[in-house]
Amino acid sequence: MVSMKDIIRSGDRMAAMPATIVKLTAAIAQGGTDPDEIASLIRSDEVLTAAVLRRANSVLYGAQGSTFDLRQSIVRLGTKNLTHIIMEQKSSDMFAQAGTAFGLSRGALWRSGIGGAIGAEFIAKRVLPEGSELAYVAGLMRDIGKIALESFFGDQYFKTLEPHIHSSRSFVECERLALGFDHAEVGSEMAQAWGLPEELSGAIRWHHEPPAPGEEGHAVLNDIVHAADAVCLWAGLAVGHDGLAYTIAPHVRQSLRLNRRETENEIAHVWTEARAIEEGLNAPTAQEKIA
Amino acid sequence: MASLLNKASSAKNTGRITVGVADLQVSSDPAACIITHALGSCIGVTVYDPVAKIGGMLHFMLPSGRGNAEKAKANPAMFGDSGVPLLFRSCYDLGASKERLIVCAAGGAEIMNDSGQFKIGSRNRTILRQLFWKNNILLAADETGGSISRTLQIDLGDGRVSFKHKGEEKVLWSA
Numbered sequence: 394m395v396s397m398k399d400i401i402r403s404g405d406r407m408a409a410m411p412a413t414i415v416k417l418t419a420a421i422a423q424g425g426t427d428p429d430e431i432a433s434l435i436r437s438d439e440v441l442t443a444a445v446l447r448r449a450n451s452v453l454y455g456a457q458g459s460t461f462d463l464r465q466s467i468v469r470l471g472t473k474n475l476t477h478i479i480m481e482q483k484s485s486d487m488f489a490q491a492g493t494a495f496g497l498s499r500g501a502l503w504r505s506g507i508g509g510a511i512g513a514e515f516i517a518k519r520v521l522p523e524g525s526e527l528a529y530v531a532g533l534m535r536d537i538g539k540i541a542l543e544s545f546f547g548d549q550y551f552k553t554l555e556p557h558i559h560s561s562r563s564f565v566e567c568e569r570l571a572l573g574f575d576h577a578e579v580g581s582e583m584a585q586a587w588g589l590p591e592e593l594s595g596a597i598r599w600h601h602e603p604p605a606p607g608e609e610g611h612a613v614l615n616d617i618v619h620a621a622d623a624v625c626l627w628a629g630l631a632v633g634h635d636g637l638a639y640t641i642a643p644h645v646r647q648s649l650r651l652n653r654r655e656t657e658n659e660i661a662h663v664w665t666e667a668r669a670i671e672e673g674l675n676a677p678t679a680q681e682k683i684a
Numbered sequence: 685m686a687s688l689l690n691k692a693s694s695a696k697n698t699g700r701i702t703v704g705v706a707d708l709q710v711s712s713d714p715a716a717c718i719i720t721h722a723l724g725s726c727i728g729v730t731v732y733d734p735v736a737k738i739g740g741m742l743h744f745m746l747p748s749g750r751g752n753a754e755k756a757k758a759n760p761a762m763f764g765d766s767g768v769p770l771l772f773r774s775c776y777d778l779g780a781s782k783e784r785l786i787v788c789a790a791g792g793a794e795i796m797n798d799s800g801q802f803k804i805g806s807r808n809r810t811i812l813r814q815l816f817w818k819n820n821i822l823l824a825a826d827e828t829g830g831s832i833s834r835t836l837q838i839d840l841g842d843g844r845v846s847f848k849h850k851g852e853e854k855v856l857w858s859a
Contacts, residue, residue: 496833496850497722551850560830563796623795627804629705629745632724634850636833637805640797656802657746661755661762664706664745 395545397574401582403545411483414534415587417476421526422590428472434479435467444478445470451669477529481507481670484533487540494543494550496634502540505631506533508667512621515659520649521613524592528614531596532621534589536631538580538597551634564635565601577601605644616645621663624656628664703728703743706762710740710774711840719837723791725805727764727812727828728836730788731771732843733780734859739840742771746804747811764811787821788845788857790836792828805829825857 413434420426435441442463449466461469470478488503495502513532517525542550557570568575581598585591592614599615600622619642626637645651697711703720711718714737720728723743732739742761749756749763760766776782789812794805809828816823827834827847835848836856845857 501722623802626795627725627745627802629722629724629726629743632722632833634833637724637793637795637831639795641795641801643797646801653802654751657804658752660746660804661752664762665755665759 395572397579397582400541400545400579401586403541411486413479413483415589417479418530418589418593421476421530422592425526426472426476431472431475431479432467435475436463441479441482444482445475448474448478473526476526477510480510480530480533487537491540491543492631492633494546494548495539495631496551497631501631501633502536504667504671505625506536507670508625508628508630508663509533509535509618509621511666511670512624512659512663513617515662516617516620516649516651517614521617524614524617527590527592528596528617528621531593531600531614531618534580534584534593535597535600535618535622536576536580537583538576538578541579541583542576562638563601563640564638567638575601601639603642603645605642606648613648616642616648620645620649620651624660624663627656627660628667630664630667703741705743706745706759706767708740708742708761708767708771708774710738710771710778712736712738712778714841716840717837718840719835721835723834723836724793725791725795725808727789727791727808728834729768729771729812730836730838730845731775731780732786732838732840732845733775733784734786734843735784736779736781737840737843738775738778738780739838739843740771740775741836741838742767744768744808747807764808765815768812768815782821785821786824786843786857787816788825788838789823790827790834790847790856793831793833794829796831827854827856 417426435445445466446463449461449469467475484506485503488506489500492499492502509532510529513528514525517528546553554567554571557567565575565577577598577600581594584594584597595612596614596618599610600618603615603619604610623641625631697709698713698716701709701711701716701718703709703718705726709718718741720741720743726743726745729742744764744767745762748765756763756766760770792805792809832849838845842859844855846853846855
C-alpha cells in the first residue's frame with residue numbers, strides 16, 4: 394500500500410510551493426505584511442505588474458473612465474489587495490495544471506481555491522475579523538493535497554478509489570478506505586513540510602471534518618474554511634467526480650451563525666468575485682468537464 | 685441584462701455550445717449541441733421545440749434572486765426564478781411555441797448530511813417545480829437529487845437529452 398510519505402515525495406514532480414507564498418503567509422500569521430516589500434515584489438515581476446494594473450483599472454474597483462499607472466495603482470489598491478493579487482497569481486502556477494484526476498478541467502481547482510479564499514475571508518470578517526487574512530490564505534490552499542495525489546496517481550486516482558465508492562460514504566471516507574489517509578491529511582503534511590504556519594496546516598487538515606468545540610483540534614479558523622469549502626461546492630466552482638459527496642459538520646452552522654439567506658448571498662458573492670478575479674488575472678477559463 | 689438577453693437570444697449560436705454556471709444559451713441551429721458540465725446542487729434545464737428545432741439550456745445556481753435584486757438584475761441566469769422565465773422567453777423570441785416545448789432537468793444534488801440546514805439542491809428543485817406548476821408546464825424527464833455531479837446535453841437535431849456521470853452516458857429523453 395502506498396504511504397503518505399510516497400505521496401509527499403511526489404511533490405518533487407509537482408510545481409513547488411512558491412517561496413513568495415510561504416513568505417507572505419508567515420508574515421500574515423505574524424500580524425501583517427510589509428507595504429514596501431509588497432510594492433517591491435510587484436515592481437520586480439512583470440506578470441504581477443500586469444495583474445496589478447488590470448485590477449486597479451478594472452470596473453470592479455470603480456475605475457470607470459480613469460487610467461492608473463503602476464505607482465498610482467499600488468497606492469490605490471493598498472497592501473491587502475496587493476497581497477491577494479500576489480497570492481492569486483503565484484498559486485495559479487501550482488493549481489492551474491491540476492484537476493483532471495478529479496474530473497475537472499485544468500484551472501478549475503485554482504478557481505475553487507480562489508472561491509475558498511473569498512468565502513473564508515467573507516465569513517471571517519464577521520466571526521473572526523483578526524484572522525480574516527489567514528482565512529483567505531487557508532481557503533486558497535485547502536486543496537493542495539489534491540495536487541500531490543494527482544501528481545502521484547495521475548488519472549488513475551479515481552480507479553484506485555472506485556471499489557470503495559458508495560452513496561453512503563463521503564469522498565474523504567472513500568479516500569481513507571483506499572489509501573489509509575485523505576487529501577486533507579496529505580495537504581496538511583505538505584503545509585508542514587513547507588514550513589507554513591501551524592494554524593494553516595490545521596485548517597487544511599480539518600477543512601472537511603472540523604472538530605466540534607471542546608474536541609481536540611477545534612479552531613474557529615477550521616470551521617470557517619470548512620464552510621467556505623461547502624460554499625464553493627454550492628457555487629459550482631469545482632464539482633468533479635466527487636460531486637457533493639461531502640458532509641457539513643453540524644456545529645458549524647451555529648458557531649459561524651450561518652443562516653440560509655446569508656449563505657445564499659455568500660454563494661452568489663463568491664461566484665461573482667471568483668469570476669471577476671479569474672477574468673482580471675487573465676487565467677485560463679476553467680470549464681469543469683467530465684461529470 | 686440587455687447583453688445577456690441579446691447573447692441568449694442569438695440565432696447565431698451554432699456547433700457545440702457550452703453553458704457555464706449561471707448562464708443560458710439558446711439556438712435555432714439543428715446541428716447545434718448545447719452542453720453544461722459539473723451540475724452539483726445547480727440545476728440544468730433544457731427546452732426544445734421539435735417542430736421549429738429550437739432549443740436552449742439554463743444552468744442556474746440558486747433558487748431565488750428575491751433577496752439579491754442587484755445580482756438577479758445583473759445576471760438573471762444565476763437564479764431559478766429569473767433564469768427559467770428568461771430561458772423560455774429567449775426560445776419564444778427565436779420562434780419556439782410553448783405548447784410544443786419539451787422540458788427536462790438535471791442536477792439539484794445535495795451535500796450528504798444536509799438535513800434541512802441549507803438544502804440548496806432541494807430548494808432549487810422546489811422552485812423549478814413551483815414555476816412549472818404555476819405555468820402549466822410538465823417536465824418530460826428529470827434526473828435530479830443524490831450527491832453526484834452530472835453533465836447535461838441536448839442535441840437540437842432531434843431533441844435528444846442525455847446526462848453523464850463519471851463518463852457514463854444515459855439518455856434522459858428522446859423522441
